[in-house]
Amino acid sequence: MPTLTWNRHEWDHRYGWAGRGDEWSAPWGGPEAQWQRCVYPRIARFLPTGTILEIAPGFGRWTQFLLGQCESYVGVDLAERCVATCTERFAGQDHAQFFVNDGLSVPMVADSTVDFAFSFDSLVHCEQDVVGAYLRELRRVLAPTGVAFLHHSNLGVYRRTTALVDAVGRALSPFSARARNGVQLWNYWRGQSVTADRFVELCAAADLTCVSQEVINWVGRGPLLLDCISVVTQPGSRWDQPLIRTTNRRFSAAARSSAAAAQLFLAR
Numbered sequence: 253m254p255t256l257t258w259n260r261h262e263w264d265h266r267y268g269w270a271g272r273g274d275e276w277s278a279p280w281g282g283p284e285a286q287w288q289r290c291v292y293p294r295i296a297r298f299l300p301t302g303t304i305l306e307i308a309p310g311f312g313r314w315t316q317f318l319l320g321q322c323e324s325y326v327g328v329d330l331a332e333r334c335v336a337t338c339t340e341r342f343a344g345q346d347h348a349q350f351f352v353n354d355g356l357s358v359p360m361v362a363d364s365t366v367d368f369a370f371s372f373d374s375l376v377h378c379e380q381d382v383v384g385a386y387l388r389e390l391r392r393v394l395a396p397t398g399v400a401f402l403h404h405s406n407l408g409v410y411r412r413t414t415a416l417v418d419a420v421g422r423a424l425s426p427f428s429a430r431a432r433n434g435v436q437l438w439n440y441w442r443g444q445s446v447t448a449d450r451f452v453e454l455c456a457a458a459d460l461t462c463v464s465q466e467v468i469n470w471v472g473r474g475p476l477l478l479d480c481i482s483v484v485t486q487p488g489s490r491w492d493q494p495l496i497r498t499t500n501r502r503f504s505a506a507a508r509s510s511a512a513a514a515q516l517f518l519a520r
């Protein structure tokens with residue numbers, strides 16, 4: 253179960269960051285290809301905009317593209333190392349600010365000031381307490397017409413598989429910690445308590461409206477619907493609509509055609 257303590261330790265100390273996180277885009281042909289073919293088409297209708305809040309930018313894999321889409325940008329990450337790197341990497345961008353946060357809240361952001369909140373490939377590693385806390389903060393900081401695009405876990409739908417794999421991992425641990433870790437990596441450390449349904453309940457509890465959900469698989473994990481991308485808005489905003497949910501088991505297949513196209517482009 254990826255707790256706040258696990259996330260802080262993982263991203264501040266254990267993970268090497270040798271590739272700045274760009275390595276996670278390799279199946280798509282690199283960060284630019286993934287941005288153009290996977291991320292940007294899903295958020296194009298919300299951009300360009302005034303103020304963007306990015307939750308958990310890491311080393312700035314998506315920040316580099318978001319910065320050109322806004323008048324002001326705030327990035328918050330619980331890992332000091334990530335904030336230090338982004339501060340240095342984007343030093344020339346006067347409209348950008350980066351803050352270390354507590355992993356739950358954004359006190360540095362004023363009420364009703366965020367036009368677009370974004371988080372991709374980060375909140376998947378968080379449990380419902382963290383997701384719920386951020387949703388309550390988004391209720392406070394989103395502008396009346398604001399909208400949030402949040403990539404989170406759906407692992408909770410595989411509760412039985414998770415319990416079984418955890419039991420196998422525990423059984424292996426006296427013999428090999430490496431084997432145990434390998435087994436437990438099957439879900440890429442997704443939050444176990446979060447599902448698409450639970451996310452909608454958390455939105456309602458925060459008095460936000462979840463207007464769309466794309467339940468997706470993830471590269472390397474076959475047809476398992478480990479993740480979900482949700483769009484959230486203030487009730488009554490121009491983005492408000494009854495929830496539309498789609499299941500996209502071809503999400504990760506798109507990576508292959510993206511990588512093939514990127515390769516052709518790079519070869520020119």
Ligand SMILES: C[S@@+](CC[C@H](N)C(=O)[O-])C[C@H]1O[C@@H](n2cnc3c(N)ncnc32)[C@H](O)[C@@H]1O
Binds near residue numbers: 263308312330
């Ligand atoms: C897998 S990295 C992804 C970073 C970036 N979004 C990307 O796609 O390259 C996960 C990031 O989430 C951050 N993170 C994890 N839990 C967080 C939380 N509760 N609040 C803020 N940042 C968090 C980590 O510090 C790390 O930078």
